[in-house]
Amino acid sequence: MSRDSQLLEYGLPHLEPLTVQTGPGTPDTLGQLQKLLVLATSSTGIPFGAVNIITADRQHHVAALGIDPGVCSLEDSMCASVFLRGETTVVPDASRDPLFRDHPFVTGDVASIRFYASVPLTTAAGFVLGSLCVFSPEPARLSPDQKTALEIIASQVVEVFELQHHARMLARSLDEARNSNALLESFAGRISHDLRTPLTSVIGFSELGEMRNPAEAEDFRIIGRTSRRMLAMVDDILSFSRIGGVLRPCQVSLSALVQEVEEDLAFGFKESGAEIRVSDAALHADAEQLRILLQNLIQNAVAYRRLDVPPRIQVTAEAVPDGVAVHVRDNGKGIPAGERINVTDPLVRLHRADDPPGFGLGLATCVRIAQAHGGRLEIGSAPGGGTTVSVILPALALPGSAPTTATADAG
Known part of the structure; x- marks a missing residue:
């Protein structure tokens, strides 16, 4: 891969904006680079600085402090002469340095730089993006601590570009x-x-x-x-x-969704003598997909009941550290611990005596809905036997303070 192609993977040299927003963590690359330049100049006492990305034929100031960002040819670039050395370059007086004394940025043809220091911006994979440099029209020196600080700041500049790189890859994957x-x-x-x-x-x-x-x-x-x-x-x-496509989140009532599910499953409820209790909660989610999720879980609770034991189903919601957990508990046959991972795969189901026919897509559908919301699905046991399926959804509203109870007609 050519140098310019590798830089393009990072969105460089022009800091192209992301075409897909990846969320609150989408990086403000230019803003972070400017802050790091302020830190570089203040920690070294050198007034001017730049973050340079060096392509096959140009040097690009993608961020600059004290000067206007610009583009120059490699022949006119001081950093292009040293950025591939793999080490920090410190020149106390460029007019006395054999490499730079005839350079147009030193002679006065373009500028009259005297002090110059440059740190290569090297990624973990060993690719050198360009350089972080500070410079001054007056001769100067860096103490060992200042040189170390400049190198640490350069590593942070690389981290900013890596974050931009990862964000671009994520946007592409999305x-x-x-x-x-x-x-x-x-x-x-x-x-x-x-x-x-x-x-x-x-x-x-x-x-x-x-x-x-x-x-x-x-x-x-x-x-x-x-x-x-x-x-x-x-x-x-x-x-x-x-399932799991474009979400249309809105404020929904857990009790209202369960009531809709009861109406859809009324015939099966009457036949089984099922009873469902729900504690209301105000949730922020896609109402249709959350209703499908609840319908699958409640339908499973009725379908996989124990013989001669009427289904008893409890639907609750509670705040958890990473969002809100919606629990659907039943008193049915339960799912063995060793099978709880497998049964969430598409077209995978348990084969037990008296189990109803099915295609193994119910729990897989619930997993897709949870993941589409940025959450997850967990399966556990229920007190006294049965199954607890918990759907953890981030950034949902807390459960309502006034629980309601809905009881299906046992007929």
């Missing part, structure tokens, strides 16, 4: 992830359409065959059930591909 998600959703949509049409036809013909051929009705029923399961899987995969 762009790639968004493009990938868009392609995934488009692909899943096309596949869903292409599969849905023939599956719907198969289901229709199986129902027709069941009516016209009583002797072979069971065979046609098997074909129909299998096709419906496949159609359900197509719908689940399409839904999974769409």
